[in-house]
Amino acid sequence: MTTSINKIWAGAVGVAMAFGATGSMAKDLRGWNIHVEDYPVSYGMEAFIAEVSEATAGEISGKVYHGGVLGSQPDAIEQLRLGALDFGVFSLGPMGQAVPEANVVSLPFIFKSIPQMYELMDGAVGDAIDAGMQKKGIKALAFYDAGARSFYNSIQPVNVPADVEGMKVRVMNNDLFVGMIESLGGNATPMAFAEVYQSIKTGVVDGAENNPPSYESTNHFQVAKFYSLSEHLIIPECLCMSLKTWEGFTPEQQVIVKAAAMDSAKLQRELWQAREAASMEKVVAGGVLVNTIEDKAAFQAAMAPVYDQYLAASPDMAGLVEMIQAAD
Numbered sequence: 001m002t003t004s005i006n007k008i009w010a011g012a013v014g015v016a017m018a019f020g021a022t023g024s025m026a027k028d029l030r031g032w033n034i035h036v037e038d039y040p041v042s043y044g045m046e047a048f049i050a051e052v053s054e055a056t057a058g059e060i061s062g063k064v065y066h067g068g069v070l071g072s073q074p075d076a077i078e079q080l081r082l083g084a085l086d087f088g089v090f091s092l093g094p095m096g097q098a099v100p101e102a103n104v105v106s107l108p109f110i111f112k113s114i115p116q117m118y119e120l121m122d123g124a125v126g127d128a129i130d131a132g133m134q135k136k137g138i139k140a141l142a143f144y145d146a147g148a149r150s151f152y153n154s155i156q157p158v159n160v161p162a163d164v165e166g167m168k169v170r171v172m173n174n175d176l177f178v179g180m181i182e183s184l185g186g187n188a189t190p191m192a193f194a195e196v197y198q199s200i201k202t203g204v205v206d207g208a209e210n211n212p213p214s215y216e217s218t219n220h221f222q223v224a225k226f227y228s229l230s231e232h233l234i235i236p237e238c239l240c241m242s243l244k245t246w247e248g249f250t251p252e253q254q255v256i257v258k259a260a261a262m263d264s265a266k267l268q269r270e271l272w273q274a275r276e277a278a279s280m281e282k283v284v285a286g287g288v289l290v291n292t293i294e295d296k297a298a299f300q301a302a303m304a305p306v307y308d309q310y311l312a313a314s315p316d317m318a319g320l321v322e323m324i325q326a327a328d
């Protein structure tokens with residue numbers, strides 16, 4: 001008899017502890033990540049959840065599921081909106097398909113440089129994107145670096161827009177990228193990241209486009225040996241949280257989570273720079289032919305219709321485009 005009363009008492013104490021001083025329940029978060037463990041995004045996410053767990057004395061803890069095991073990126077975005085996933089690092093490419101504000105960064109050549117992108121994403125542009133995402137049930141906590149995306153394929157170096165003519169190019173899930181490839185006369189195939197390696201290998205597509213770390217970490221460089229540094233898209237990534245999860249935190253917890261996210265972005269951006277250089281070395285050692293592009297302005301001019309496509313679908317975003325274009 002005494003034993004069972006003790007058990008009940010112990011259980012009640014456990015529940016009270018779990019609710020904590022503020023009355024909110026202890027939370028164990030599920031984090032989605034498309035990348036392998038050894039990747040700047042992955043280290044950033046691990047640092048984020050470790051800091052949150054430590055600063056909340058375990059009130060909020062979590063686990064990051066790497067390697068896309070919790071599903072493809074478009075599916076994961078839906079799960080995040082519903083609250084089935086708590087957090088993740090998402091490219092604003094696929095995010096833009098659901099959030100017009102986020103889509104502004106999927107315009108070719110919109111940012112002038114990576115430092116400019118950092119400044120704008122840490123300021124007014126990032127705030128506008130966060131506001132747009134919140135309308136869709138997602139809270140943007142911090143922005144990570146994903147460098148610039150360039151073309152790679154198994155056929156020939158790309159030097160001028162006409163080199164893409166007739167090429168089958170995989171793109172991320174976003175209508176703007178279909179328009180972008182079509183503006184060069186190529187055939188775009190939206191496809192999940194996980195399917196790209198096999199699709200290039202078997203000739204379903206001729207190539208794709210991505211930053212050096214993704215080109216390298218996925219082994220795409222082994223099946224698409226021509227890497228042409230067009231750098232046509234600078235698409236930052238977002239450490240995001242389901243708004244449902246975010247709103248379940250106390251104000252004090254939100255401050256901790258936001259600070260941990262910003263700290264993790266600082267770390268990720270440093271790691272990113274180092275990994276880009278290492279990835280370039282690795283692909284060159286692996287036999288890739290890298291070429292720079294003399295006349296990037298030719299690509300910029302050819303891709304101009306993507307801006308019309310965006311503004312036709314989202315006329316309210318004209319101010320945001322101008323804000324970025326007017327920035328130094």
Ligand code: BDP
Pocket residue numbers: 034073089090091146172192193209210211214237
């Ligand atoms: C990588 C992004 C990742 C995307 C991937 C892609 O980090 O989020 O899923 O590109 O091309 O650079 O699908």
